[in-house]
Amino acid sequence: MDIGFTYLVLLCVAAFCAGFVDAIVGGGGLIQTPAALVILPGLPVVNVIGSLKIPAFSGTGIATAQYLRKVAVQWKLILLVCTLAFCASFAGSQVLTLVPNDFMKPVLLVVLSLVAVYTYTKKSFGQAQQKSLAPGKEMLVAAISAISIGFYDGFIGPGTGSFLVLAFVGLLHFDFLKASAHAKLVNLSTNLGSIFLFLLKGKIIWAIALPMACANALGGFVGARLAIAKGNGFIRIFFLLVVVGTLLRFLYDVVK
Template identity: 35%
Template structure:
C-alpha cells in the first residue's frame, strides 16, 4: 500500500527539484535520493525519475516557447541529438542491470560533487565559440544525453555549462536551450524505461504534478533574471545523497 506521507514528500520534493532544475540544473539530485529512500531498486528509481523529470523539462520548454525565449527552428536538431543519447544511455543502464548500477552509482555521485565543486563558472569559460554547431550536436549533446539516460542528476547543469563554454552562448540562452536538450534526453530515456516496465506510476504521478508547478515557476524566474547557478546546493545535495545511499547499502552503519 502506498503511504500518503511518502506521496506528499515526493510531490513537494519534485516541486523544489523542478524549480531548481529550471534555473540551474541538478534537480535530479533532489528527486533521485527521495526515490532511493523509498526502497525502490535502481532501475525503478531511474525510470520513475525520468517519468517525472520529463514533464518538468516539458513544462519549462513550453513556457520558454510561449514567452518567445526560444523558437522551434533553433531547437529541433539539438532535441533529436539529446533524445538519441538519452535512449542509448537508458539502454546501457538496462543491459548492465541493478547489480552494476549499485556499484557505479556511488562513484558517479562522487564525480558529480567534485565536478560542481571545482568546475569553472560560466563567466570564466563563456564568450568564445570553441566548437562548431554541427560538431557540438554530433558529439557533446548526445554524450550528455547518454549520461542522462544512464543516470541523470546534474544533466541540465552540464548542458548549460557546455553551451556557455563551447558555443559561447550567454548564460540565459544556454540555460534556456538546456531545458530543451534535457527534455529530449529525458524523453528518450523514458521511452526505453516505459517499454521495459521500469516505472512506478503512483510515485511518478504525484511527482509530475510537483514538477509542473516547480518548473513553470522556475521558468518565469529565469526569464526575469533569477539565480545563475546553484552550485553550492548541488554539491551539498549530491554529497548528502552519496552518504545516505552508502548508509542505506550498509557501508556507513554509524550514520
C-alpha cells in the same frame, strides 16, 4: 501500488523542489532521485528511476515553455542535438537495465570539482554570450555533447541539466539564460528517450509518477519565471550552488 499517503506527499514535495531547481539551472534530479530511493527502498532501482522520468519530463516541459516565450532558440542546432540526445538516452537506459553504474561516480566527482572551481574563479563565465563558434565546429561540439550527456542521463541521470548548461556555456559560449533555455529542450529529449525505453520494459509505476509529475511541473513553472526575471547573475549563483551540491552528493556516494 499503494505506498501510503505520507510517503506520496514527501515524494511530491521532493518533486516540487526538484522542478524548481531544474528549471533554473538543472540538477533537480539530485533532490528527486535520492529522495525517492530513500522513501522507496523496497523497489528495484530501475523502477524508481523509470518512474522519476515522468515528473522530470513534466517539470522540464513547463519550464521550457516559459523560456521559449523570452529566449531566442537556434532551431537548426537544437534539432540535431535533441535527436542525438534522444537516441543516446534510450541507449543509456537500456544499459541501466543490464549493468550497475557506480563506476561513473569517481569520474563525475573529479569533473564536478573542476567545474565548481572554474565557475567560481571566472566571474565572467556565462554572464554574456561570447563570440560564436564557426557553424561546422558548433554543430560538432554540440553533437558530441548531446551524445555523451544524453547517454549519461539515460544511464545515471542526476545533474544532467547542469551538465547541459555547462556544455552550452563553456563549449558553445552561450550566456546562462540562453544556455538554460537550450538545455531544457535537450533535457526534454533525453527524458523522452528514457521514458520510451522504460515504457517498453514496463518499468514505470504510474501511481508514483503522475502525482510527482504535477508537483514537478508546478516547481518548474515557478523556477523558470524566477530565472527569467532575475537573469544571468542569479542563474550563475544558483549554478554554483547546484554544482557544489552535486559534488557533495557524488563525494558521499564514492566514500561511503
